[in-house]
Each structure stands twice: as C-alpha cells, then as structure tokens.
Amino acid sequence: MHHELLIIGAGAAGLAAAVTAKDLGIDAAILERNDKIGKKILMTGDGRCNLTNESTAIDAEDEMADLSRKFHCNQAGFPMSVLQQFGIRQTIDFFFGLGLPLTTLKEGMMYPMSLQAASVLDIFQLALEDRNVPVIFNTKVEDIIVQAEHPRFTVVCKTTIDEVEEQSVYTSDYLFLCAGGLTAPSAGTDGSGYTLAGRLGHTLIETTPSIVQLKVQYAHMKQLSGIKLQGKAHVNVNGEVVRSEAGEIHFAEYGLSGPAILQISREAAYHLARRDAVTVTVDLMPGRTEEELVDFMETHWGIFGHRAVVDSFIGILHKKLVPVLLKEAGIDEQPYLLCQDLSWKTKKKFYRLLKHWEFKVTDTNGFTNAHATAGGIDTTELVEGTLESKRVPGLYLAGEVMDVDGDFGGYNLQWAWSSGYVAATALAKQISEGAKTK
Ligand SMILES: Cc1cc2nc3c(=O)[nH]c(=O)nc-3n(C[C@H](O)[C@H](O)[C@H](O)COP(=O)(O)OP(=O)(O)OC[C@H]3O[C@@H](n4cnc5c(N)ncnc54)[C@H](O)[C@@H]3O)c2cc1C
Structure with a gap:
C-alpha cells in the first residue's frame, strides 16, 4: 500500500x-x-x-x-x-x-x-x-x-x-x-x-x-520510607554541586523520588554512567540560610531548654525523620537529653544535617521507570x-x-x-x- x-x-x-x-x-x-x-x-x-x-x-x-x-x-x-x-x-x-x-x-x-x-x-x-x-x-x-x-x-x-x-x-x-x-x-x-x-x-x-527515581545507599532508608516533605535537593558530582531543585522530596525504601529529585535525576544518571562519585544533599530548611537556621534553633532550644531534644522538633520536622536525625547526630541512646544540655558539637551536627543531609547515589530506577x-x-x-x-x-x-x-x-x-x-x-x-x- x-x-x-x-x-x-x-x-x-x-x-x-x-x-x-x-x-x-x-x-x-x-x-x-x-x-x-x-x-x-x-x-x-x-x-x-x-x-x-x-x-x-x-x-x-x-x-x-x-x-x-x-x-x-x-x-x-x-x-x-x-x-x-x-x-x-x-x-x-x-x-x-x-x-x-x-x-x-x-x-x-x-x-x-x-x-x-x-x-x-x-x-x-x-x-x-x-x-x-x-x-x-x-x-x-x-x-x-x-x-x-x-x-x-x-x-x-x-x-x-x-x-x-x-x-x-x-x-x-x-x-x-x-x-x-x-x-x-x-x-x-x-x-x-x-x-x-x-x-x-x-x-x-x-x-x-531522565526524570527517574534515584537509588541511594543509606542505612536508615527503611525507617524514612513514606516521608514526603518540601525541601531542596542538590546533586553533587565529585564534590561539586551540578544542579539544585526545590520542591517535594519523597523517601522510599530504595531511595529518593518526588518532583525535586526527578528534576535533578538527569545529571545524576549522566554522571553515574561515567562512574563519577554522585551524592544528593537534601536541605530540609530551604527557606532559611545557615545563619538564620542557627538563630532559629538557638532561640527555640533556648525557650524550650527544659524539653527533651526528641520533642523539640515537633511541628518543625516530619515526625518520622526525628529518630533518624538523632541517630545521625549520635544521641539516639539518650533521646530524653534536654535541649539545655545539648553540646555545641551535637548542635553543629544537627545544623549540618538540616541543611546538607547527604545520600550516596548508587543507581537510578532505570528506563522502565523513567519518564524520559x-x-x-x-x-x-x-x-x-x-x-x-x-x-x-x-x-x-x-x-x-x-x-x-x-x-x-x-x-x-x-x-x-x-x-x-x-x-x-x-x-x-x-x-x-x-x-x-x-
Ligand atoms: C510514566 C511516564 C510519565 C510521563 N509523564 C509525562 C508528563 O506528565 N508530561 C510530559 O511532558 N512528559 C511525560 N512523559 C514523557 C512523554 O510521555 C514522552 O516524552 C513522549 O510520550 C514522547 O513522545 P514520542 O511520540 O516521541 O514517543 P512515544 O510517545 O513513546 O511514542 C512512540 C510510539 O512509537 C511506537 N513504536 C516504536 N517503535 C516502533 C516500530 N518499530 N514500529 C511501529 N511503531 C513503533 C510505540 O509503540 C509508540 O506508540 C512521561 C513518560 C512516562 C514513561
């Protein structure tokens, strides 16, 4: 014909x-x-x-x-x-x-x-x-x-x-x-x-x-699975930020997804294919600079010094994030530690996690799950x-x-x-x- x-x-x-x-x-x-x-x-x-x-x-x-x-x-x-x-x-x-x-x-x-x-x-x-x-x-x-x-x-x-x-x-x-x-x-x-x-x-x-979920190697992914939050994700290649995107970030057992992650996934996939070291850092407080975050938390912990650290994040962070952050900051053994007893060293760990929480990217979810x-x-x-x-x-x-x-x-x-x-x-x-x- x-x-x-x-x-x-x-x-x-x-x-x-x-x-x-x-x-x-x-x-x-x-x-x-x-x-x-x-x-x-x-x-x-x-x-x-x-x-x-x-x-x-x-x-x-x-x-x-x-x-x-x-x-x-x-x-x-x-x-x-x-x-x-x-x-x-x-x-x-x-x-x-x-x-x-x-x-x-x-x-x-x-x-x-x-x-x-x-x-x-x-x-x-x-x-x-x-x-x-x-x-x-x-x-x-x-x-x-x-x-x-x-x-x-x-x-x-x-x-x-x-x-x-x-x-x-x-x-x-x-x-x-x-x-x-x-x-x-x-x-x-x-x-x-x-x-x-x-x-x-x-x-x-x-x-x-491209436009694909990212698999990460991170010990506590199972605990974080199901969390959806507003944040900013940066993809880093050999230590340099190559793309950043603010928006919704989803945590799953395999890794990270959600619009902000999908948007930066192209760069991650490209560099993974070249065997570069790829990480994603999540900023949980994108609306605040590091100085503003320190001011905010110092004031908060100052007012509520009598509260346990675990309770001091209520209303600030997704509840499922808190036990993992305590683990990362090294105080999971003493969750009822009072805010007034937090050392500067531990506070600095929290500040780093809240602005630069790092995940090692190992792979993508492949063409079967990609959009492009x-x-x-x-x-x-x-x-x-x-x-x-x-x-x-x-x-x-x-x-x-x-x-x-x-x-x-x-x-x-x-x-x-x-x-x-x-x-x-x-x-x-x-x-x-x-x-x-x-
Ligand atoms: C899950 C998912 C969600 C997406 N969501 C969005 C979205 O919301 N917005 C957006 O902008 N993009 C989205 N995309 C991307 C978008 O769908 C594609 O970019 C777009 O469909 C590409 O159009 P295309 O015509 O080039 O190819 P396709 O739409 O893939 O069409 C190609 C066609 O060619 C046919 N074909 C292939 N080989 C042969 C052959 N040898 N002989 C005969 N026929 C053949 C196929 O069967 C198919 O029907 C999404 C993609 C996926 C997978």
Missing part, C-alpha cells in the same frame, strides 16, 4: 504530525506496533497528562532564555529552532482547535480540563477519524529501504494478528520516524527507532534515563528548524527518538507536539515548493 507520508509511531509526536500533515493536504498514514494509539500518553502526569507548561510562552527575550534552559541537547540551540515555531500558545490553540480545552495546576503545568490523559487519546482518535488518517495497528516496522526514485521508502513490517505474524510492506514518498526512546518499554518503546535510524546512517548519542530518555539520534544530522535528515532527504525525525529531552513539568510532551508539528509543516512547504518548480 502506498501513501505520500508514512509516520512510524502513534505516540505524541506521531499524532501531532499526522493531524498537522493531513490538515496541510498531505496523504498521511501511521504505522503503530501497538493495538491502540498513544499508549504512553495514558501513563503521563499520573494519568492526567501534563501536556505542556505555561512558562514555555515565547514572547520576550528573557522568557526564551528561560525556556531554553528547560530542554537538553548536545547541540544547545537546536530545541529552540523548533520551539520558536510552535511553543505554548500554539500548543494551547492546537488542542483548543481539536476540541480539548486545557487547565493549569501548580507551577504552570497544563492538563486537559477533564484531568484525564484518556481525553487526549480520545481527542486524537476523533481527529484522526475526522480527517480519515489511517492507523495501521499491530504493525512493527523492522526495516526501511531507501530508493533514489519515488517511492523513496519501502517500509518492511511485522504485522501480528491473533498471534499470527505476517510480513507486510508499505511504500511512501516521505517518512517520519516518531518511534520514541527507551522509557516504559511496555508502551512499545524499546529503542527500535534508534536501530532503524542507525541503519540509515544516523548516529546515536549515548542514552541515560536523555540522548538519542544526533541532532547535528538533522536540518535545524525542519527536522529533515541530512543523511536521507525525505526522512524526518520527531519526538523523543532524537537527542532532545525536557525537564519535568510538561516539557517532554511539549517537545513531542512541537517537533511533530514542525516536521509536518516543513514537509508541506517542501512539497509545495517542489510542485512550484515542476
């Missing part, structure tokens, strides 16, 4: 690309290995789909600088060449145009008004049906053959129906590779996009999990601003398959929508310019 454009992957990028391409008059069809569209979208934002972030609005110089810090790529300016064409406002309008109004919760994070990720899929399903875009399900692309003449691409697939596998072949003049990265393989992303691009001459930049893949197909091999392959003209990449990843907060889906849209509009321009010169 022949189509002008074949899109590999009905994930976020492939869906945005398909709808846009069809609206621009391109005969597009999607090849998807799963039996439904957007399986990963259903997992996003805790089932609510945090599909963008209002701080991605581009209308001022400083906002652009702010936005560019949210995206990571070996080629620094590359993500902005796409986001300048299709950013937050265009994304809101795009979904509004599809009939999906959005709402904003904390920190600029935007969701469908229903707060259900399933609504995003339902809307895309309707949009594809409205436009008669075929989605060929249960069809895994296994090989791509490129010819000099049109049709340029022969796409060799394995189609599985009722557990019976068959080879199927499709041809197209243009091809979009939107096969995602390595996270959540149960959603269909096992890195096959990298293999397909690699066979066409593209280079893979080393991949590591850092690394991917090298963007220097793509045309900036169009996403067409420099190696194989007519082939475009969109979404997580390439070496671009975003911060926690809706930036990865933003990249998927933006890159899908930009690839489709660039292709439409290429086709119309080609038609004019004929």
Whole structure:
C-alpha cells in the first residue's frame, strides 16, 4: 500500500504530525506496533497528562532564555529552532482547535480540563477519524529501504494478528520516524527507532534515563520510607554541586523520588554512567540560610531548654525523620537529653544535617521507570528548524527518538507536539515548493 507520508509511531509526536500533515493536504498514514494509539500518553502526569507548561510562552527575550534552559541537547540551540515555531500558545490553540480545552495546576503545568490523559487519546482518535488518517495497528516496522526514485521508502513490517505474524510492506514518498526512546518499554518503546535510524546512517548519542527515581545507599532508608516533605535537593558530582531543585522530596525504601529529585535525576544518571562519585544533599530548611537556621534553633532550644531534644522538633520536622536525625547526630541512646544540655558539637551536627543531609547515589530506577530518555539520534544530522535528515532527504525525525529531552513539568510532551508539528509543516512547504518548480 502506498501513501505520500508514512509516520512510524502513534505516540505524541506521531499524532501531532499526522493531524498537522493531513490538515496541510498531505496523504498521511501511521504505522503503530501497538493495538491502540498513544499508549504512553495514558501513563503521563499520573494519568492526567501534563501536556505542556505555561512558562514555555515565547514572547520576550528573557522568557526564551528561560525556556531554553528547560530542554537538553548536545547541540544547545537546536530545541529552540523548533520551539520558536510552535511553543505554548500554539500548543494551547492546537488542542483548543481539536476540541480539548486545557487547565493549569501548580507551577504552570497544563492538563486537559477533564484531568484525564484518556481525553487526549480520545481527542486524537476523533481527529484522526475526522480527517480519515489511517492507523495501521499491530504493525512493527523492522526495516526501511531507501530508493533514489519515488517511492523513496519501502517500509518492511511485522504485522501480528491473533498471534499470527505476517510480513507486510508499505511504500511512501516521505517518512517520519516518531518511534520514541527507551522509557516504559511496555508502551512499545524499546529503542527500535534508534536501530532503524542507525541503519540509515544516523548516529546515536549515548542514552541515560531522565526524570527517574534515584537509588541511594543509606542505612536508615527503611525507617524514612513514606516521608514526603518540601525541601531542596542538590546533586553533587565529585564534590561539586551540578544542579539544585526545590520542591517535594519523597523517601522510599530504595531511595529518593518526588518532583525535586526527578528534576535533578538527569545529571545524576549522566554522571553515574561515567562512574563519577554522585551524592544528593537534601536541605530540609530551604527557606532559611545557615545563619538564620542557627538563630532559629538557638532561640527555640533556648525557650524550650527544659524539653527533651526528641520533642523539640515537633511541628518543625516530619515526625518520622526525628529518630533518624538523632541517630545521625549520635544521641539516639539518650533521646530524653534536654535541649539545655545539648553540646555545641551535637548542635553543629544537627545544623549540618538540616541543611546538607547527604545520600550516596548508587543507581537510578532505570528506563522502565523513567519518564524520559536523555540522548538519542544526533541532532547535528538533522536540518535545524525542519527536522529533515541530512543523511536521507525525505526522512524526518520527531519526538523523543532524537537527542532532545525536557525537564519535568510538561516539557517532554511539549517537545513531542512541537517537533511533530514542525516536521509536518516543513514537509508541506517542501512539497509545495517542489510542485512550484515542476
Ligand atoms: C510514566 C511516564 C510519565 C510521563 N509523564 C509525562 C508528563 O506528565 N508530561 C510530559 O511532558 N512528559 C511525560 N512523559 C514523557 C512523554 O510521555 C514522552 O516524552 C513522549 O510520550 C514522547 O513522545 P514520542 O511520540 O516521541 O514517543 P512515544 O510517545 O513513546 O511514542 C512512540 C510510539 O512509537 C511506537 N513504536 C516504536 N517503535 C516502533 C516500530 N518499530 N514500529 C511501529 N511503531 C513503533 C510505540 O509503540 C509508540 O506508540 C512521561 C513518560 C512516562 C514513561
């Protein structure tokens, strides 16, 4: 079967690309290995789909600088060449145009008004049906053959129906590779996009999990498990702070999680892969400087000198933290020691723990639990601003398959929508310019 454009992957990028391409008059069809569209979208934002972030609005110089810090790529300016064409406002309008109004919760994070990720899929399903875009399900692309003449691409697939596998072949003049990265393989992303691009001459930049929980080596993790607190987390590499983030921190038996940890996990994972010494320090009192903390606790212990140290943290710290902090400060054997009898040496231990509680990071929870893949197909091999392959003209990449990843907060889906849209509009321009010169 022949189509002008074949899109590999009905994930976020492939869906945005398909709808846009069809609206621009391109005969597009999607090849998807799963039996439904957007399986990963259903997992996003805790089932609510945090599909963008209002701080991605581009209308001022400083906002652009702010936005560019949210995206990571070996080629620094590359993500902005796409986001300048299709950013937050265009994304809101795009979904509004599809009939999906959005709402904003904390920190600029935007969701469908229903707060259900399933609504995003339902809307895309309707949009594809409205436009008669075929989605060929249960069809895994296994090989791509490129010819000099049109049709340029022969796409060799394995189609599985009722557990019976068959080879199927499709041809197209243009091809979009939107096969995602390595996270959540149960959603269909096992890195096959990298293999397909690699066979066409593209280079893979080393991949590591991003937006992922961190495993730590710490004796009292079991006791801390279940605690959620507001703090600031710093990731340190060989003793130097490389990234800090304030927000919610969760303690689990395996290690640390929560938005602040997920946000700094990219740097931790990157340096762990290089066998650097990685630690996370937690600041339990981010609203106070060290001097302010000392003033505060000295006053508190001064007023309540007659109270046991264990009781002096009531209302200040999460109750489950206190026995562990007493252990770390070396006074767990004497929990009823009075505040007035605390030595300066012990107080200093408390101050250090409250501002710089250190955990040795041993690993991440891996691609299976990560939200994003850092690394991917090298963007220097793509045309900036169009996403067409420099190696194989007519082939475009969109979404997580390439070496671009975003911060926690809706930036990865933003990249998927933006890159899908930009690839489709660039292709439409290429086709119309080609038609004019004929
Ligand atoms: C648990 C979780 C929560 C997340 N939450 C958020 C969030 O709230 N906000 C946010 O911005 N980001 C979030 N993300 C990240 C976001 O989901 C991804 O960045 C985004 O889905 C990437 O879009 P994509 O289209 O590039 O790839 P995907 O959405 O992964 O889609 C790729 C598609 O290609 C198909 N495919 C792969 N190989 C082949 C092949 N060979 N042949 C045919 N089909 C193939 C796959 O089955 C899949 O459907 C989350 C990710 C996870 C795992």
